[in-house]
Amino acid sequence: MAVKVFYVEDEPFLGQIVRESLESRDFSVTMVDNGTAAVATFLTCQPDICVLDVMLPGKDGFAIAQEIRKHSPSIPIIFVTAKNQTEDVLKGFQSGGNDYLRKPFSLEELIARIQNLMRLSVKNPTRPLDTIEIGRYRFLPLLYELRLGETVRKLSHRESTLLQFLNDSRNTTVQRKDILLKLWGDDSFFNSRNLDVYITKLRDYLKEDSSVSIITIKGIGYQFTVA
Known part of the structure; x- marks a missing residue:
């Protein structure tokens, strides 16, 4: 189609x-x-x-x-x-x-x-509404939501995709280039700056739980850790 x-x-x-x-x-x-x-x-x-x-x-x-x-x-x-x-x-x-x-x-x-x-894009409406536990947070990628208790934060498509990509490689180092190629399709300087913006946003969203971290591995990429 x-x-x-x-x-x-x-x-x-x-x-x-x-x-x-x-x-x-x-x-x-x-x-x-x-x-x-x-x-x-x-x-x-x-x-x-x-x-x-x-x-x-x-x-x-x-x-x-x-x-x-x-x-x-x-x-x-x-x-x-x-x-x-x-x-x-x-x-x-x-x-x-x-x-x-x-x-x-x-x-x-x-x-x-x-x-x-x-x-x-997530295009299959029959897929169950997966809930991913990230420390004290609950992440619902199909609804683009990050929940902490009764508080619900709506995520953009890009924020949700990035968080899911990082979580899929939890506690391991993810190369910056791999993230850029997966989410943006190329690793240009312009897209690299966009990635910096989104990493900063996610860190802010997750700051209420000190057991959750997005650690910068200088010159390589990031490590998404959940204690």
Whole structure:
């Protein structure tokens, strides 16, 4: 079955090229050219993944992503934008994005990122809601939740995937490069900085239990330990 892509882009020429390229690779594409109609169209087409331009008439991509997340917390979202400031990248991830692609970009790179996120996505609704015990925490990766007592923290797709990857290698050293290749598809400097941000976030989320640590192994990677 073809992967259904929801694509929001207000540049007609670029939009046509990307749409035709994706469809030539057997993706099914629903495209809109303004932010105002985006969420209503998303709800109608029920896609597998979203590719959102940031600068749009009516409503920007960040606002669209936040609304989409209310309806579909786990759907992968890629932002496409000409903006290249670090604060814009961070805002994208804070808005619910899973990946961030700068213009101009190659179509091969976009397709590779779509395929990577689809591989990482949890798509089987019949799978039991696994609960992973991490010290005093309970981690529910299918619900993107980290629980401590009655407190529930909602995780982003990337946060949940990273935590699960670290936990799968609990008490052993995981190479930084392996994490980058698994979660981002490449180990570029840009993605490496993103990893630093997410490690800092996870450490903050887990700080209430001193038996849980993400230890930096300088020059190598990380060790996720639970005493």
